[in-house]
Amino acid sequence: MEHNRRFDFIALVGPTGVGKSRVAIELLEKHKGAFEVVCMDSCQIYEGALIGTDSPTEDEKRKGVFHLYNFLKPSETFSAGDYARMAKETIREINNRGRIPLLVGGTGFYLSAIMDGFHEVGEIDEEVRKRVVRIVEGYGVERAFRLLNYLDSDTGGKIDKRNPMRVARALEIIFSTGKRLSDIRKEEKVNDTLNGLIFGITLPLCELDERIENRAIGMIYDGFVEEVRGLMEAGYGLGDPVFKAIGYEDIYYYLMGAMSLNRVVDKIICDTIGYAKRQLTWFTADERVWWLPCPLVDSIDYYAYLANVVSGIIKRFMGVVLN
Secondary structure, three states: OOOOOOOOEEEEEOOOOOOHHHHHHHHHHHOOOOEEEEEOOOOOOEOOOOOOOOOOOHHHHOOOOEEOOOOEOOOOOOOHHHHHHHHHHHHHHHHHOOOEEEEEOOOHHHHHHHHHOEOOOOOOOHHHHHHHHHHHHHHOHHHHHHHHHHHOHHHHOOOOOOOHHHHHHHHHHHHHHOOOHHHHOOOOOEOOOOOEEEEEOOOOHHHHHHHHHHHHHHHHHHOHHHHHHHHHHOOOOOOOHHHHOOOHHHHHHHHOOOOOHHHHHHHHHHHHHHHHHHHHHHHHOOOOEEEOOOOOOOOOOHHHHHHHHHHHHHHHHHOOOOO
16 A cells, blocks of 8 residues: 555544544454554553443454553553654554554544644652642542642643542642643643644534443443452552543442442443533644534444545545555
C-alpha cells in the first residue's frame, strides 16, 4: 500500500458510547492489513479493566493489530506526555510497515499532546505522590481543590473540582517543580508533533443517552462487578488511577456494602452521559475534526456506512490505494 505523508495517522473521535471502536472494526474487516489500531482512551490503557472501560474484546482484537490497550498496571499514572511519546513511536513504526495508524478514542488531551505538543514536567517524586494521596484521601477532594485554588487559581478555575485525579495531578506538579501548572503551560511545549486526519462520530443526544443506558446495564451482566472484585482482590483500591474510570469507585462501594446495585447503575449512566457531553464540547471546539454525517440509524448498517465514508475520504486526501 502506498500513501503520502501529509497525514501521519487517522483518528476516530467522539463521545463515549457512540461506536468508534465498531467503526474501526468495520475498517479492519473491509481493508484487511491496511490499518493498525492505536488506543486513544485514558481508561482502556489499564490491564484488568476491560469490561468497565468497554475495551475491545479478544474476538475483536483477532480482526487486526491493536496497540496500547490494557498494558499498564492499575496503580500506575500515565500523563498525556507519556501517552504522546509512546503513541508517536507506535505511529511511526506502523507507518514504516506501510500501514495506516488508526487512533481510536475520546481522550482529547491525548490527541492534543500528539498534534499540538505538551509541556514536559518530568518524573514526579514518589514521596511527593504519597504526600498528595494523603491530602486527597485524608481531607477529601473538595478541600484538596481549595488548596489547589489557593496555590494556583488559574488552574483551579479550569479543572473539574470533583475530579480527584486532575486535582491530584496539579498538586503533584506544584509540589514537585515548585511552579504553578498555569505558569508551566505558558512555557514552550515539547513539539515533535504529528499531523492527523480526524473524523468525529456523534449521534442525536437522545439516541446517545439510550445507548449509554443500555451499555451500563450490559456491563453489569457482562461481569463488571466481578472485574472490580478481581482488582480489589489483587490489592488495588480507590487510591489507584484505574478506579478513577467511571463506575469502578461506585462498584467498589457496592462491594463494601455502601451502595445498592441499582444506585450504582444509575450513577454510571448519569456520569457517563455527563462525560459524553464534555467530550462533545471538547471535540466540537476543534476545527480540525471532520464530523461524519449522522444517518438514520435504523435505516442502514450504521457502522458499515461510516466506515465507507471514512474509506472514501482517506483515499481522496491521503492518496491511499486501499485493498
